[in-house]
Amino acid sequence: MSLLRRLRREDQGLTLVELMVAMGVSGLLLTLVVAMFVTSTRSVTDQQGAVASSRLASTAMNEVTRVVRAGTEIPVYGNSVNNPVFDYAGAEKMIINSFIDAGSTTDPAPWRIQFSRNAKNELVETRWAAHHVYTTYWAFATTASYSRIVARSLLPAESASPLFRYYDKNGDQLTPSAGASLSTTQIRNIAAVQVTMNVQANGSGRTDPVRLQNLVGLPNLGVARVEVK
Template identity: 35%
Template structure:
């Protein structure tokens, strides 16, 4: 009988379950595990989004830089019927430029002069406008056809006052050509352009975030040795 009573007491103790202290400890451990897992998941999600954003902006910035560099590097002067050379650049500001270039386009396997304009649109996207030259006389060209428009993608972040602008221009001595208060070079400065520094910052919006990507390069204009005569 005594043994049966002992077994019965043992069964009652086993059926009693967890004590309050044990339950609190278990809940605390479970809470810590959940907090660690949640924090890790959130961190990984943010890191993945950050990496994807930086990667996307890097690809856009690279495409922009490659296209601008390709076109600007092939800048050329244009002969005029009067026997002089028309300057390659007809517009040069801190956020836009227009020049004649000898770069080949997708529509031609031959070198046909083109007048190309790069400019920042109202939504801060970089737009490329191209006018293919048409023969005027032998070795002379005019640019009167309908321009084609191409948006290079992304949002060009407006630079701070301490940052380099989108376009900076240098003369044949390596000195910076200082624009006027409106950010444009004068007509007398345009023939002196020998190199263009391109500094582009790309982000999803016009305001730089932690995902913004900045690329900078200086393009020398080897075709413009000595500049234009007009």
């Protein structure tokens, strides 16, 4: 074969079959690369969602726990019976009198603090400041000092897994009616609160929600550790 004929043959390029094979291989490689990228991105997103759920649940649990542990009765002027630790004790809402964030002051003021679930399944903390009455006694403001969200992405409320459960010193559960608070008599018997945080920050639903549960005592009432029955 002459040099001229060989050069003409090489100038003809790829045949149709060779071109189709090359395109098929390229498409397969591109598909594999895209699938690996999507899988990797989804895995990272799921991990971030799980971490976010854990962080939200832990932060909220720490805040509720420290407030409950600082819960205390409030003396009433001219009355030998103190106001109880809790003003409201429901499954999804709790109002407690607490000497939280007292610092080093010689005359720390209590706070009235509410934890409640809103319509967006967020846990909201609302605080009312206290002021002195009759020199050494305390009264709470009627207007809240501030309100903030301490947890987002809570799972919807379920009667089988409420935010708050209440127990007396014998470990017996005190159960409020649906959407209501314990009675005043029951409230005075509260010795511990079981707090449950069910959080799902991953909207895809590909990861399990994070569940944290803690039984918090009320040391200011002088009650020993409560064993739940």
